[in-house]
Amino acid sequence: xxxxxxxxxxxxxxxxxxxxxxxxxxxxxxxxxxxxxxxxxxxxxxxxxxxxxxxxxxxxxxxxxxxxxxxxxxxxxxxxxxxxxxxxxxxxxxxxxxxxxxxxxxxxxx
Amino acid sequence: xxxxxxxxxxxxxxxxxxxxxxxxxxxxxxxxxxxxxxxxxxxxxxxxxxxxxxxxxxxxxxxxxxxxxxxxxxxxxxxxxxxxxxxxxxxxxxxxxxxxxxxxxxxxxxxxx
Numbered sequence: 001x002x003x004x005x006x007x008x009x010x011x012x013x014x015x016x017x018x019x020x021x022x023x024x025x026x027x028x029x030x031x032x033x034x035x036x037x038x039x040x041x042x043x044x045x046x047x048x049x050x051x052x053x054x055x056x057x058x059x060x061x062x063x064x065x066x067x068x069x070x071x072x073x074x075x076x077x078x079x080x081x082x083x084x085x086x087x088x089x090x091x092x093x094x095x096x097x098x099x100x101x102x103x104x105x106x107x108x109x110x
Numbered sequence: 111x112x113x114x115x116x117x118x119x120x121x122x123x124x125x126x127x128x129x130x131x132x133x134x135x136x137x138x139x140x141x142x143x144x145x146x147x148x149x150x151x152x153x154x155x156x157x158x159x160x161x162x163x164x165x166x167x168x169x170x171x172x173x174x175x176x177x178x179x180x181x182x183x184x185x186x187x188x189x190x191x192x193x194x195x196x197x198x199x200x201x202x203x204x205x206x207x208x209x210x211x212x213x214x215x216x217x218x219x220x221x222x223x
Contacts (some may be wrong), residue, residue, distance in 0.1 A: 008150070032210045043114075043200050043214035044153075088153070090212075097168070098209035102152040 003027050006089055006101030015110045019076040023089035023101045026070065030091040030099075033065050035074045038086045038103065047087075048074065079108045113137070116201050116215035123222050129188040131218050133201030142184035143209050144168075144176065147198040147217075159184055160207060191222045 006023045013019055021035075031052055036044035048063040050056045056063045062075040072091070076083055089101040117132035135142065143158040145168075155168030157176040165176050173195060177185045184203075188195055198219050202212040 032208075034211070036214075041217070041219070043116075043217045046211060046213065049211055092208040092210050094208070095206075096208045097155060097158075098212060100153040102150060 001026060003099050004089065004091060004101045007104055008102055010105040010107055012107045012109060013079055015079060015081060015108055017079050017108075019079050019083070019106060019108075021074040021076075021087050021089075021104050021106070023072050023091075024070055025072075025091060025099075027091075027093070027099075028067075028070070029093035029096070031094060032092050033063070033072050034090040034098075035061075035063055036088040036090060038088060040085075044088055076106075079106075081108050081110045084108050114201055114203050114213050114215040116199075116218050118218050119216065121218060121220045123188075123191050123220065125192060125222055127188075127191045127222075129191050129220065129222075131186040131188075131199055131201075131220070133184045133186070133215055134182050135184075135201075135203035135213070136182065137203065137205075137213070138181065139203040139205050139213075140181070141204045141207055141209065142178065143202045143204070143212065144174075144184065144186045145200045145202065146170070147200055153200065156186065158209070188220075191220075193222050196220060196222045 035048040038044040053067045064073040086103040088103045144156045145153045159178045201215040204212040
């Protein structure tokens with residue numbers, strides 16, 4: 001079993017929809033949780049970074065962490081075609097290496 | 111903004127060649143990392159470095175080595191390229207030891223023929 005599980009998609013939604021992307025994990029030592037966005041043929045770009053449980057909002061993006069369920073989510077409101085990309089979750093414990101999910105492909109149709 | 115620059119976007123090399131991938135960061139980060147990314151396998155850590163002249167093996171170091179002579183520069187070396195090393199290679203730097211808040215370069219798509 002992988003430490004971090006992420007549905008590869010593709011997830012296809014109409015423009016303006018609310019998008020929910022999720023990851024589950026098995027290692028209870030994880031404390032730092034990140035979401036990266038990766039456009040085709042580019043490197044990943046850090047979108048959101050949260051520590052421990054709770055919510056964090058940045059514009060149209062909201063990251064949620066539920067450590068009791070070992071479940072993290074990224075919500076995108078009013079999705080745009082420019083949001084079409086692969087979204088990678090990543091997490092780590094203190095001072096430990098980063099573990100990535102395999103990524104979810106998101107397609108927003110205009 | 112943090113900038114991580116990889117020397118090449120695309121490379122085509124022959125089997126058995128020695129290949130050098132260069133990475134430079136401009137944010138004075140102590141921690142640098144090399145990953146490879148393959149469909150269905152995600153990002154896998156090859157090597158990382160917490161300081162100049164210091165290196166540690168990641169999850170898949172076989173067939174690779176690294177060099178860090180200066181703080182801002184981290185090089186990945188394929189000693190004798192093989193076709194199974196065809197992949198996207200990503201360099202990252204981070205202010206944190208575990209690559210938390212890592213910033214990535216644009217990637218090098220390496221094809222070994």
